[in-house]
Amino acid sequence: MTEDIIRVEGLSTRFFTEQGQVNAVDDLDFRIERGEVFGIVGESGSGKSVTARSLMDLIESPGRITDGEIWFNDAELADSVAEGNEEAVDGDFVDLLSITEQQRTALRGTSFSMIFQDPESSFNPSLTVGEQLAEAVEVQQRASANPRSTKAKTQTADYSFGNYLLSTMLPSQRFVTDESRERAIELLELVGIPDPVERADEYPHEYSGGMLQRAMIAQALAGEPDVLVADEPTTALDVTIQAQILDLLDELQEENGMTILLITHNLGVVARMCDRVGVMYAGEIVERGTLEDVFDDHVHPYTEGLLGSIPDLASAGGRLQPIGGNVPSLLDHEMGDRCHFADRCPKAMDQCLEHPPEYAAAGSDDHTVRCVLAERSYDEQDSLPTGYFDETERPAGDKHEDPDRSAGEPPEERTQPQTTIDEVGGESR
Ligand SMILES: Nc1ncnc2c1ncn2[C@@H]1O[C@H](COP(=O)(O)OP(=O)(O)OP(=O)(O)O)[C@@H](O)[C@H]1O
Numbered sequence: 001m002t003e004d005i006i007r008v009e010g011l012s013t014r015f016f017t018e019q020g021q022v023n024a025v026d027d028l029d030f031r032i033e034r035g036e037v038f039g040i041v042g043e044s045g046s047g048k049s050v051t052a053r054s055l056m057d058l059i060e061s062p063g064r065i066t067d068g069e070i071w072f073n074d075a076e077l078a079d080s081v082a083e084g085n086e087e088a089v090d091g092d093f094v095d096l097l098s099i100t101e102q103q104r105t106a107l108r109g110t111s112f113s114m115i116f117q118d119p120e121s122s123f124n125p126s127l128t129v130g131e132q133l134a135e136a137v138e139v140q141q142r143a144s145a146n147p148r149s150t151k152a153k154t155q156t157a158d159y160s161f162g163n164y165l166l167s168t169m170l171p172s173q174r175f176v177t178d179e180s181r182e183r184a185i186e187l188l189e190l191v192g193i194p195d196p197v198e199r200a201d202e203y204p205h206e207y208s209g210g211m212l213q214r215a216m217i218a219q220a221l222a223g224e225p226d227v228l229v230a231d232e233p234t235t236a237l238d239v240t241i242q243a244q245i246l247d248l249l250d251e252l253q254e255e256n257g258m259t260i261l262l263i264t265h266n267l268g269v270v271a272r273m274c275d276r277v278g279v280m281y282a283g284e285i286v287e288r289g290t291l292e293d294v295f296d297d298h299v300h301p302y303t304e305g306l307l308g309s310i311p312d313l314a315s316a317g318g319r320l321q322p323i324g325g326n327v328p329s330l331l332d333h334e335m336g337d338r339c340h341f342a343d344r345c346p347k348a349m350d351q352c353l354e355h356p357p358e359y360a361a362a363g364s365d366d367h368t369v370r371c372v373l374a375e376r377s378y379d380e381q382d383s384l385p386t387g388y389f390d391e392t393e394r395p396a397g398d399k400h401e402d403p404d405r406s407a408g409e410p411p412e413e414r415t416q417p418q419t420t421i422d423e424v425g426g427e428s429r
């Protein structure tokens with residue numbers, strides 16, 4: 001019997017920038033089953049990280065979750081919240097957006113934990129890796145109000161005076177005990193770091209990228225989370241280490257029954273790791289279902305386009321090839337109420353000038369798609385004239401620089417001659 005651990009309903013996250021309102025995540029629905037790996041895949045700027053950060057309550061100004069519910073299945077939490085806040089509770093589920101910030105923060109590390117794309121950002125450069133892992137362990141111990149944590153705190157008396165002085169300057173050190181240090185070393189060993197006893201005393205800058213990525217996974221696991229949110233956990237790594245880290249996540253997931261939300265550009269990674277997957281485009285999940293639904297029975301031409309560019313896991317980089325055309329502007333006043341993919345879609349029809357609802361599609365009960373092709377087949381008679389969007393709209397890329405993209409990627413990509421999806425794509429698997 002599977003049960004849902006998370007149900008996201010109508011989630012919208014906006015950024016209120018000087019250029020206008022950015023609809024980074026728009027009316028998202030998905031559910032994650034306990035113990036599964038749910039993947040979110042899509043091009044750069046489609047809203048994957050914002051979705052992950054919304055779940056973790058890590059959206060910062062000028063961003064805000066403007067709508068929706070995030071239901072989390074936790075009977076104990078439901079019990080503790082129910083009194084005085086009945087509308088936040090539905091059976092064993094709690095709407096994380098209807099509880100206090102303090103209640104939400106308490107879940108971080110213990111119920112939810114996140115691996116970020118950039119491991120440097122989750123370590124303090126002036127503390128050793130071991131100290132930081134031990135701190136994460138202690139947070140878990142304090143949070144679970146485990147009797148051990150009282151003992152752990154009293155053990156700080158063992159610190160030398162020098163350490164005591166240091167610990168008042170660096171609050172993270174204050175709680176490091178022998179017990180949590182041992183656990184930190186165990187965690188380093190668990191994620192496959194050689195000589196963990198020695199490595200625990202090293203600083204983050206002494207670690208290679210791959211090792212730091214592992215250490216970050218160890219940090220995320222320190223709190224024994226129910227749900228691990230992994231945002232591009234391997235993108236920055238070379239292929240061998242990429243494969244090792246995926247193996248590691250696989251193992252940990254199987255052993256501990258942990259639930260993983262895995263965010264990636266890479267459909268090869270999805271195929272390898274995930275049970276179900278949501279394909280994101282322009283802040284929406286445009287197709288969602290089991291692996292079979294998405295790989296073999298997909299309906300959305302965007303999914304088709306992504307599949308056409310499955311990178312070989314063994315090849316360098318492992319990023320998706322770009323689909324012809326521009327990544328859309330997510331600025332509210334530029335988005336229009338049409339299918340957001342219509343301007344890049346080889347099968348765009350008159351009907352696509354209306355924003356499609358989510359249709360049920362053939363395959364599993366979970367298979368849904370935001371595309372009229374779920375209801376009808378493509379008819380050339382109804383197709384939009386070539387160049388329709390060039391005449392009616394300026395290309396999105398000219399209007400809105402996506403902060404994620406503007407940094408590293410060469411500008412040529414945006415102005416490449418437009419290839420159709422069929423040219424980039426081809427057969428799925
Ligand atoms: N701090 C911010 N201020 C304004 N807009 C933002 C901010 N963060 C994200 N966005 C907007 O949200 C969109 C979605 O960003 P997000 O980081 O979720 O994309 P992504 O799918 O994770 O892309 P990538 O694969 O490159 O990581 C961006 O294109 C950007 O327009």
Ligand code: NI
Pocket residue numbers: 048049050231
């Ligand atoms: Ni991202």
